[in-house]
Amino acid sequence: ETGVTQSPTHLIKTRGQQVTLRCSSQSGHNTVSWYQQALGQGPQFIFQYYREEENGRGNFPPRFSGLQFPNYSSELNVNALELDDSALYLCASSLRTGTGGDTQYFGPGTRLTVL
């Protein structure tokens, strides 16, 4: 096990609603990255948080937002849910050392279904 936990494991929402997904990073890790994995696709990078600041963002609209807390846990918030937001949302934690090549360890994911 990676020590990365996510909650909830499954979630069903309707279009237009808002959702908050949570991630606890592995002990000692300071960086959290969020990915969206649609069915049959590879994970797509949403954004990354390092020391409580957003530190890189993929091609996702502003209704996808996040937070990182002092204990390095993180939240992903999605507003105005759309049907295409249905996916597995993965959180990955890593330790940024400044030398690059951080290995990212994934949590079990939250499966979101938007009806």
Next chain:
Amino acid sequence: RKEVEQDPGPFNVPEGATVAFNCTYSNSASQSFFWYRQDCRKEPKLLMSVYSSGNEDGRFTAQLNRASQYISLLIRDSKLSDSATYLCVVNILSGNTPLVFGKGTRLSVIA
């Protein structure tokens, strides 16, 4: 052109077979390379990092050709437990370090 492209699959092979997965990447600035394994409805798990010198871990061998921007994974003596989706992943080190995933290639090892 997608940043990371993999064999479309699926691959259906008998136990004991040798199977090879191929992957190409488009960004020559890519610095780190990985193969991840993902079981059905589970999270991706790091299988192995890939180095220019090539590396081997038991039945698994990974190769990187930077000039051709090509990565491969070879699985020898396939086991039923190798059945999974194999994801080719690159990391462009530019301050923020998102992983860029291929679509994955599904492997089914059949008894």
